[in-house]
Amino acid sequence: MTEKEKLILSAIRQNPLISQKELGQQSGMSREAVAHHIMNLTRKGFIRGKGYLLNNPLEVLVIGGCNLDIQGIPLQHGQAGDSLPGTVTMTPGGVGRNIAENLARLGHQVRLISAVGEDDAGKQLIQATRSAGVDTSSIKAFSGFRSPVYLSVLDPEHELLQAINDMSVTEQMTPEFLAGCTPDLHLSQALIIDTNLSEATLTYLFQRQDLPPVFADCVSAAKAERLKPWLHRIHTLKPNRMEASLLWGQEIQSEADLPACANWFHEQGISQLFISLGEEGLYASRSDEQVLLPPEQITVASVAGAGDALMAGLVHSWINHQPLVNTARIAQACACLALEHHGTNNPALSAETIEQRINA
Ligand SMILES: Nc1ncnc2c1ncn2[C@@H]1O[C@H](COP(=O)(O)OP(=O)(O)O)[C@@H](O)[C@H]1O
Ligand SMILES: O=c1[nH]cc([C@@H]2O[C@H](COP(=O)(O)O)[C@@H](O)[C@H]2O)c(=O)[nH]1
Missing domain, CATH: 1.10.10 (Arc Repressor Mutant, subunit A)
Known part of the structure; x- marks a missing residue:
């Protein structure tokens, strides 16, 4: 073009x-x-016809991981090295995919660029993502690869004990692959990326001149470091306490450390910073305003996916020009809805549910 x-x-x-x-x-x-x-x-196919109706009007583009989440929760504590009775569930996951699903449920036009294997799990992941309302035309099934899997084991209180991700096909999202599916990048209102992308792919994306505002999800402490060279290109960053400490290079030991940490991120060029603090709530910061939002009192059914729903709430609020406090409240409400649901994403999420929740 x-x-x-x-x-x-x-x-x-x-x-x-x-x-x-x-x-x-x-x-x-x-x-x-x-x-x-x-x-x-x-x-060229960008305009459909008279009246200039755009083909595939794109509001938000998400580039990131698409996993099959397998989660085990034992009924009781036991000895290490032993097996225990409990429940094992399989649900669609992957940070980028979760964010895309939640954004679609919040009413946005969203396209996900991702990679799966040419197997049954890949077919099911694409089907489930499409049913949630996401444009899945840019999820490619690569032959000779297995679909990505995230395997987690929780304790009987539903706290994460350990997780393993097996995501080699995600490496197939190379700069060449992305170049082919992002000619219209500049048309989207926001680009959401996760650090499941390789360093080379992140470098390619962050060096592009046609980037809309970038919302970045750190995924995990192990992968957050990939964002360090690119903080000046990120509009909104959502680390948890561990990921923020790692990028900052100092440990957030208490609430009192949060403003200094946020200042450092703003000095690097981040416009909006949201540090998810688990059961201690959410810290939100724009250069001229900060807020520490206390947690909602909820019963947690599953910890998986809370941060991803939170990120979807941040994008939703930004598109709707919400002030900082409202943004934090909306995003936290999205996270709580995910936490209250057995499984990674809560199908009950919608703009209306969130509005009712924050006005209750
Ligand atoms: N036990 C909890 N009780 C109430 N709110 C919670 C709880 N755990 C998380 N949250 C809310 O969900 C948000 C995201 O959860 P968190 O686990 O911190 O996400 P992440 O996936 O980014 O580590 C938090 O900022 C907080 O608002
Ligand atoms: O390296 C990764 N770990 C975990 C995920 C995904 O993150 C979600 C759970 O993470 P959390 O509890 O942080 O929201 C799951 O859907 C899982 O597939 C991922 O994409 N990449």
Whole structure:
């Protein structure tokens, strides 16, 4: 797509009923030149027809992991090295996929770029993600690979004991692969990435000049380090306490350390920082405003997916121009809904449920 075509497409995206004359005035081109570019955009498949209806209007793009989550919870404590009766569940997961699913449930147009294996698990993951309302046309099934699996074992109180991720196919999301599925990157209102992406792929993305605001999820302490060279390119970052300490290079020992930590992130170029503090709530910071939100009193059914639902709430609030305190409350409500559900994502999530919850 040429620069002029990009200009025209983004003006049409803002106002699909815009006239060719107005397009010409906005872009400094003659009406004839505009008509020519519109014809080319239609030919290339970006415009569907009269009225300039955009093909696949994209609000949010998510690039990240798509996993099968297998979770085991024993009924009682036991000895290490022994097996125990309990429940084992299998649900769709993966940080990027979870965020995309939650965003679709919150009512947004969202496309997920991800990689699975050419196997039954991959088919089920794509099907479940599509049923939740996500555009799955950019999830590729790679032959010769198994779909990614995240295996977690909780204790009888539902706290995470240990988890293992087996995600080699995720490495297939190479710069070349991403280049092929992101010609329209500049059209989305936000790009959400997770650190399941390799360092080379993150480097490719962060060096692009057509990035919309980037929301980054650290995924885990082991993977958070991948973001360190790119903090100046990130609009919104959501680390938990451990991940924030690791990136900051100092340990957050108490509440009193949070403002200094947030300042450091803002100095690196982050506009919005949200540190998830587990059962201690959520710390939110923009350069001129900070808030420490106390936790909601809830009964936790499963800890998995809370941070991902929180991230979806952050994107949702940003698209809706919410002030910081509302943003934190909405995002925390999304996280709590995930925590109250047995499984990674709560199908009861919607913009209405969240509004009712924060106004209750
Ligand atoms: N036990 C809990 N009770 C109440 N709220 C919780 C609890 N655990 C987490 N939360 C809420 O969910 C958010 C995300 O959870 P957390 O486990 O910190 O996410 P992450 O996946 O980022 O580590 C927290 O910031 C907090 O608001
Ligand atoms: O290295 C990774 N670990 C874990 C996940 C995903 O993170 C979710 C659970 O993490 P949390 O409890 O932090 O929300 C699961 O869906 C799991 O598949 C992932 O994408 N990559």
